[in-house]
Amino acid sequence: DAxxxxxxxxxxxxxxxxxxxxxxxxISGTDYIHWxxxxxxxxxxxxxxxxxxxxxxxxxxxxxAEDRKSSTLILHRAxxxxxxxxxxxxxxxxGTSYGKLTFGQGTILTVHP
Amino acid sequence: xxxVSQSPxxxxxxxxxxxALRCDPISGHVSLFWYQQALGQGPEFLTYFQNEAQLxxxxxxxxxxxxxxxxxxxxxxxxxxxxQEDSAVYLCASSRFTSLYNSPLHxxxxxxxxxx
Numbered sequence: 001d002a003x004x005x006x007x008x009x010x011x012x013x014x015x016x017x018x019x020x021x022x023x024x025x026x027i028s029g030t031d032y033i034h035w036x037x038x039x040x041x042x043x044x045x046x047x048x049x050x051x052x053x054x055x056x057x058x059x060x061x062x063x064x065a066e067d068r069k070s071s072t073l074i075l076h077r078a079x080x081x082x083x084x085x086x087x088x089x090x091x092x093x094x095g096t097s098y099g100k101l102t103f104g105q106g107t108i109l110t111v112h113p
Numbered sequence: 114x115x116x117v118s119q120s121p122x123x124x125x126x127x128x129x130x131x132x133a134l135r136c137d138p139i140s141g142h143v144s145l146f147w148y149q150q151a152l153g154q155g156p157e158f159l160t161y162f163q164n165e166a167q168l169x170x171x172x173x174x175x176x177x178x179x180x181x182x183x184x185x186x187x188x189x190x191x192x193x194x195x196x197q198e199d200s201a202v203y204l205c206a207s208s209r210f211t212s213l214y215n216s217p218l219h220x221x222x223x224x225x226x227x228x229x
Contacts, residue, residue: 032214043117043204043220044156087155091214099213100146100169103155 004088009108012078020073020107022088027068030094034101035062035073037084044087044103047073083111115139117221119205125227126195134190134224138207146218147180147190148204156204162188163211195228202226 005023012018024033034049048055048062050071055062061074075082085106091099118137126132138145143164148156149172159178161169164185173180177195182188192199202223210216 030214036218041222043206043222044218045220046217049215049217085155093212093214098144098161098163098168098211100158100161101156101213101218102158103148105155 004090004104006086006088006104006107008105009110011110011112013112014080015077018075018078018082018109020075020086020109021070022072023070024088024090025069027090028092028094031090031092033062033064033071034089034091035060036087036089036101038087038106039081039084047086078111080111080113083109085109117205117207117219119221119224121224122222123225123227125229128196128228129194131191131193132195132226134203134226136188136190136205136221138186138188138205139219140186142207142209142219143211144208144213145182145188146206147188148206150202150204150223159190192226195226197228200226200228
């Protein structure tokens, strides 16, 4: 399975944008890039996903590099509620796999008031 | 709307006891997953159901772990003769579809198991 690499931790101030990077240099053509986050004492929560094009939804934006070897999750205005562990996960759409999620260590995001 | 519900929220067991953890997925969801999350770590895959069929149990750490979903809805994860290393948060997740590459997985808030 293609692996992802994320910084262990990042910090941000409230109401400022946050750019969370993820490297996936061995990504295959059929791997979708997914982001989940986990708030304290809760289960993981889906944030956004994409294949090649940049994606926007009400929670965040996903910027995917042209060669797809890296991506960035963008929180446009961080709030205290965005403090969480953010996971970047690749899910293969090829073959017969049902695409189980394989979590790494993720990035711990701290938001300062 | 109703999300994935897990019970109990907390469970304390003495070493050697059997425990049963329940998961109520979102109604109509075909896929159901169980994950184990140790303190400070990311969740690790345990097992996967598609309706009532258990298609993947490669992540179950030992034969003391058993999961079932007999009617394709509610699922139970059973751990026999619990040991201290079983202490963790057990997460259940469900999805409407059989493939996750283009659809989200919905997680419950987990059951925190502490074995003393």
